[in-house]
Amino acid sequence: MKKVLKSLFGINAATVTTGTILLGLAAYLAGIPFLDLMELKTVDLRFVSRGDLEPGHEIILAVVDDKSIEKEGKWPWPRARLADLVDTLSESGAKVIGFDIGFWEPDENNTLKTIRRIEDKIKALGIENTDLADFLHESEAVADNDRLLADAIGRSQAGVVLGYFFHIIGENRENVDEEKIRQELKLISKARYHMVRYTSKEAQHSSVYTALMPRSNIRLISSATPDAGYFNMFPDRDGVIRWTPMVIECQGKLFAPLSFQIVRAFMGGPPLSVKIADYGIEQLQVGRLTVPVAEDGSLMINYRGKAGTFPHISVSDILEQKVPSKTFKDKIVIVGATATGIYDLRVTPFSSVYPGLEIHANVVDNMLHQNFLHRPNWAGLFDMAAIILLGASLGIILAKARPFTGIFTSVALFIFYVWLCRYLFISRGAVLNLTYPCLVLIAVYVNMTIFKYVTEERQKKWIRNAFSYYLSPSVVTDIVKEPDRLKLGGAKKELSVLFSDIRGFTTISEGLTPEELVHFMNDYLTTMTDVLFDYKALLDKYIGDAIMAVFGAPVPNENHAQCACRAALGMLDALEDVRMRWKSQKIPHIDIGIGINTGQMVVGNMGSKRRFDYTVMGDSVNLASRLEGTNKIYGTGIIISEFTLAHVSPLFLCRELDLVRVKGKSDTVRIYELMGEADVAQDIVDLAGRFTQGLEEYRRQEWDRAETHFSNALKLSPDDRPSQCYYDRCRTLKKNPPGNDWDGVYTMTGK
The missing domain is CATH 1.20.58 (Methane Monooxygenase Hydroxylase; Chain G, domain 1)
Incomplete structure (x- = not known):
């Protein structure tokens, strides 16, 4: 699959x-x-x-807080007190007063109701008294809180911006009176964007927030000032206020929010303009200030901080003249409620309890200082x-x-x-x-x-399946940890290579039935392979009865030459054991030859992308193969090169055999017989010593002396084939001297 x-x-x-x-x-x-x-x-x-962040110093919040409620009574207050507030702020030099408060219905005033009933009764009775009528008229003016507030707004030196809100399309508003909509729109007619520019006909159909109808202040108060702005806010799905709508459409007209109208009043009343492109709102502008908005006209609020970032001053303290008048000089004062139970709680990124009027303050501050968040x-x-x-x-x-x-x-x-x-x-x-x-x-x-x-x-x-047949389990585990070593391609490394071969295998195989031959080969190769695996060898390949193994790859091993030598000695020891087993099976006695070389060679996966083998190549590999065959000449079991000896001496006893030249190569190589670990028996050490003395005399062409040393070596070990080989050479060369230019090199003519 x-x-x-x-x-x-x-x-x-x-x-x-x-x-x-x-x-x-x-x-x-x-x-x-x-x-x-x-x-x-x-x-x-x-x-x-x-x-x-530190906000600008233009904005102050006049708050109807718990302290104000305690002193002035429960909310809503008589609007006469708000008229006093407007007068006080105006006299203190405030530049703009913004109301985050709506005046939706006439103020409830029992005194005013009584005066008006008396006037109605006098008219009904037909009483004509000019002094009484003037008195009642003056009393009515004093008792009419709505008029008092309207008059205060009208005479204020500060610009006063009223707040209102829109009923948004989608709200459940049954039986809406079209006449009522027209009346409400008329009250806020001057709160529209003064300049609306469309970049194309398609731009006229751009989508913005759309309202069903406004809920404006009562006519008396609305007519006192032309400046008004909506204070609608639309939370995101999680209830957090992150954006404020800067444009709302109602009956084809575009209106601006309270915050924008406050900024306009603070700047002296320049016209509000909006530019609309095909994709939506492109730009808002008031005077020299530009406001970046989203396509639907909403502005991401760059909150200055937690609630209280802007200064809060209690309205009761303002009314009681407890605040220095210079505090409000040239300031924007936004009036709103924060008392428990009466103000609108909003959720912002900083807090789940945040006064609505402070959100307006943040928006005003963003515009005045052009410090916006935007996409x-x-x-x-x-x-x-x-x-x-x-x-x-x-x-x-x-x-x-x-x-x-x-x-x-x-x-x-x-x-x-x-x-x-x-x-x-x-x-x-x-x-x-x-x-x-x-x-x-x-x-x-x-x-x-x-x-x-x-x-x-x-x-x-x-890897486990592929390498478990020619690597020991521990080495396979190491490769599994670092499989990059098996990438297709080769790398040049110093490694040791071992070749082994059965002497006279052709003759032996001819004397066995096919079944016996298969059993013999399986037994032999299994035994030798187990020894190689014990010394972390890579079983490169079987070539008939020959075995090729690599030490030091694919898992690095600094002691690869030592492992190769110990593996070779172990193979000879294992061969003694299998000989005993085969003797009872009437399998002929066999000998093997082993060649080991150490050097630079290319190692890696070689072949095609569909089929490749992990192997080694190079002259160093070829030399090891030739050394294995050279055992036939000297009658030895294990021959190593001088390059391998450099890595293992003095851990092993080795005797120099010859100085040879590989066929096709000009360089010579010293070869050695690996005789055992350094702690071998003394008679083997003596044998190696006699042989070495004879070899030295042999190279000086002192044939008689050399012959004597080799003869003595044979007395110590009559079956020592290298001594016999050199003994015979000495006798031959003594009869046919090689000449003074002889270098003592033996040229290898085959593998």
């Missing part, structure tokens, strides 16, 4: 990474509600991590680029990295991107998507980890 899937889909690390990135891009473009909500939460975290025009491209680059970078690294490196890189990329988004948020006011790129990072890490686990387990299984 896995092969079918792989052939159909070509699943690899690149496919996994690309697929994850494409899914991330699709989710980003489609907009997953849950993930979009998570993104909003990350914006809140950016606010919290940034902390509070730049390039934000969408940036978000998608982040998804692609972060995902691709991590995928490339994970494809080759070790687990710790992969985890470290994933965490580093995650932290870097979070830091980058936070930095741009704080320093540039740019709100970039954090959720989707980070989720793609996580998804790439998880998917690649699963993919690598599955593929590595499959690879480990393949």
